[in-house]
Amino acid sequence: MAAKASKSGGEAPRPRRRKVDATAREVALNVLAGVDEGGAYSNLLLNRSLQQAELSPADTGLATELVYGTIARQATLDYFLDRFIKSGVKRLNPWVRALLRMSLYQIRYLDRIPPHAAVNEAVEIAKKRGHEGIASMINGVLRSILREGEALTLPQDLPTAERIALEHSHPLWLVERWIAQYGEETAEAVCAANNQPPKVSIRVNPLRVERDELLRELEAEGREARASELSPQGIVVESGGNMANDGLYRDGRYSIQDESSMLVAEALDPQPGMSVLDCCAAPGGKTAHIAEKMGDKGRIVANDLHEHKQKLIQEQTERLGLTSVESSVGDALALKDRYEPASFDRVLLDAPCSGFGVIRRKPDLRWAKTPEDAASIAKLQRQMLNAVSGLVKPGGILVYSTCTIEREENQRAVAEFLRDHAEFVDEPFEVPALENQPQVGGAGVQILPNQFGSDGFYIARLRRRG
Template sequence: MKPQSSAKANVNKPVASSTPNRTAPSSRDAKSANAEQAPRRRKVQLTAREAALNVLTGVEENAAYSNLLLNRTLQQAELSPADAGLATELVYGTIARQATLDYFLNQFIKSEVKRLNPWVRSLARMSLYQIRYLDRIPAHAAVNEAVEIAKKRGHQGIASMINGVLRSILREGDNLSIPEDLPTAERIALQHSHPQWLVERWMTQYGEETAEAVCVANNQPPKVSIRVNTLRADRDELMRELEQEGHIVTASPLSASGIIVESGGNMANDHLYRDGRFSIQDESSMLVAEALSAEPGMSVLDCCAAPGGKTAHIAEKMGNKGRIVANDLHEHKQRLIVEQAERLGLTCIESSVGDAMALNQQFEPASFDRVLLDAPCSGFGVIRRKPDLRWAKTPDDAAAIARLQRQMLSSVAELVKPGGLLVYSTCTIEREENQRAVAEFLRDHAEFIAEPFEVPALEQQPQVGGAGVQILPNQFGSDGFYIARLRRRG
């Protein structure tokens, strides 16, 4: 599969969605037990749009994490599944398309969008998002709902302003477009709603066509992918079981353990998930355990393990035989790793809490056959899952995190046995954090050499991974990921 071509031909055509297609945050406790015990407590009744507006305003005013605030808001509002889906689409879609929405709104708001009260700004953006990107929602319904919310939350003056701006936009129709004669980076940034500095960075690293394809991919909803627990089933068997339940599934082209679920809702609610038959994991991420090549009986260190998806995959590939130390900096995240292991029936995993930089003081040198450093990173490979991330980062962030990554690599390398493997991975597409970090490590550590590993699906892809493999978001519709396998000389 070749990278997607440039979207110039469709530069002024909005991407329509026939139905809200983002998945609402999962919640095993959608209704609090306390709610049933306290019937006199009044709950605030919210519409889907009001719930979405509260989240967007919280993100604007308090720099809240959109996914956490959305999850909490949906639980409190107790919306129907359809309304929860709409609220989710409005939150993530509005954040993702923010730059494009602001560009159009500024043509009709004299004071500019950035000068509006945060909730008014969020309401204007959210309403325009519906008009421009959701073709199942009638434009007049979006306008009317926005006006009613403005009256309820503010006053008639705000309602009149919102009404006037949105109806003016409707009158413009197809004439409202991004100019095609803008400088390339500015056009891509506005059309696909990314910071211009980030577009320029990717153009330098990957070229104009690929940079634009990445931006297009970042605005698509993430696929639902799961990983079969090979200790309890094989992929074909699990696919048959899922199809019998009514799911539409296909085999992952990237991972031999992966399955794409094209319909079926929240897979964490499936009884097969609860029974430990599969885990929910992105396809690209599944390749990390493949690169580690851990065998039964080996000793493995996962330096930054939470929430434990890769750790569990490693344990499954080891046949649950051996020792895996799953370390994480945050003590409260250890429970996530333990829960994963218990659900999947894995007993070879032991948890550890500590700074990855200090692991060389906690364990004897050369004491592990395999070491995985899934390093903290800028996260630019998972923007489709975390749309607000693109607006939260600065040009200095990648350089700062790259310095930490180099220090971590040097520190944990001491723990690899002669002849053993060190795998370095990130969920970013930044060369500063990936290819350059590994190149500098190899320059300073002659005892290590880069060792290729086979990913059949990538054979037809142009490789820009240097000593490792770089997967871009536009190539398979999976997360952007970098994986390097480094062998310590025997």
């Protein structure tokens, strides 16, 4: 339908998006209920809800904390709530369940919010959204919890895996897998790290600024920042808000990227003038890093399965002033049919994975995945490795990376590939910060979330024999 014309003959102005009048807790509650009931992704629903609500920066921070913290601590919160709810928390209406979880999270984990204030806010929200009966029930449950005080503790005689799962709020099956792979101490350290706020890290664009110079510019803006010990192009920003709103970001002087992820391009070691294929490129952070390391000289094919994601890659390269990147849309499994064999100096397969290395950033991942999901994705990864390997020139490099810590998807996938492809050999690469960190054996390097406060990441560099 055509837009209506105004009286002056032009097009009538479109109505502005209506501001949603809601408090930080109400926004958080709506997101939590949407994730619980509808299976929505917490980060996407939260971002959309925050845009509509137009909260103050402080309230935006509170809503974000309540959403991610409540989801992260869900199992522990439910364990305590079940002591005070006869029918069990799982049988409650989703929004009531979310409100109780969110309120208990404030009481148990947020020192800056007085417990009685959290209870009073919950009761008021219940009255507004439900009725007096629900408000009374919520009031009774939360005040009973307050009376318990420090006596509300976890059992001391639980088996190790159950204790870790309950104390750090992870699925028992996942804790058991990590204990089998890494031992009890490391498994617990990983679980504890997953409940810590993610760090903000940025990657310097060396085509526009040196790292020391950017550090000085950030300091001049009043931000607290330091050089990354993990990545030579990385900076960790200790304070300063949303880095995507900074003029330095818009000017293409840096990109926002996790420190561990920055090591992928380092392992690929692309040189100016080379031909490079990034098989699963969106949203484009690693692609842009590759172009920067090549001095924007050469050819980089940024492929992704989804056409709409090419816009994300294009936005990255335009902002950073990169011209060596070309788009490609298609299934990575079919790239061997679109390009000549042995036609790329470097091939990056940043493969789809279970994502267990980024639980800190996506806390609902731990509840959404199953053992069957991990097995299914591991099968796809092996197929993709086999499919793209023939595109690497003799003497060229294939880098395989994931943002998970699952050995089935990492070391075992690469071990099987090397067993079946004698033309490739594992080639270690230097990461000085990892020299004193234990590795679990096999090809590649595994970074765990507890080691540097960065994402869990696996990177293997494989060279095709010349």
